[in-house]
Amino acid sequence: MPISKQYLKSKPECKITFNLPAKEADQVELVGEFNDWKPAKLKKYKNGNFKTQLNLPVDKAYEFRYLVDGQWQNDPAADAYKWNDFAGDDNSVVSV
Template identity: 65%
Template sequence: MSITKQYLKSKPECKITFCVPAKDASKVEVAGDFNGWNSAELKKYKNGNFKAQFNLPVDKEYQFKYIVDGEWVNETEADAYQWNDYAASENSVLVV
């Protein structure tokens, strides 16, 4: 798994690319406080990677998780992790 950050010069935003290698998965989604915890499906590529991009405002932290074939999964390269009492587990944290 990986996250790529590309800060935009024209406005205070960062283009975030989520990439999840999951050849055997049929569906990968990302959900976080940046999208109201409504899952957004990642596009599957022939090499087995799933990808999606979002432009997010800078100077903020965002909690999120992936959903791989219905199973909630954290980003292994997250900037940090934060405990979530509601889910009784940690969320991945993205610092932009």
């Protein structure tokens, strides 16, 4: 499952697990509104998946994309996609 969500009972946050299968990739980075569009490396696992977890405030939608070996890629399991005039392409959206 590429994106999973776990809502925290103790505070208004959701733990999001970003999981991108990319067996042939050497490096995957996550960029989005939640990190000021600064690339953050995902950890590569033996099964070829790249993963990271973030706690994000709830009641908001966040735009994001992956950089897979320097190439932009959307998440196939995103909650939605939103056009980005700057990039001339869609961004993935996760809603929490």
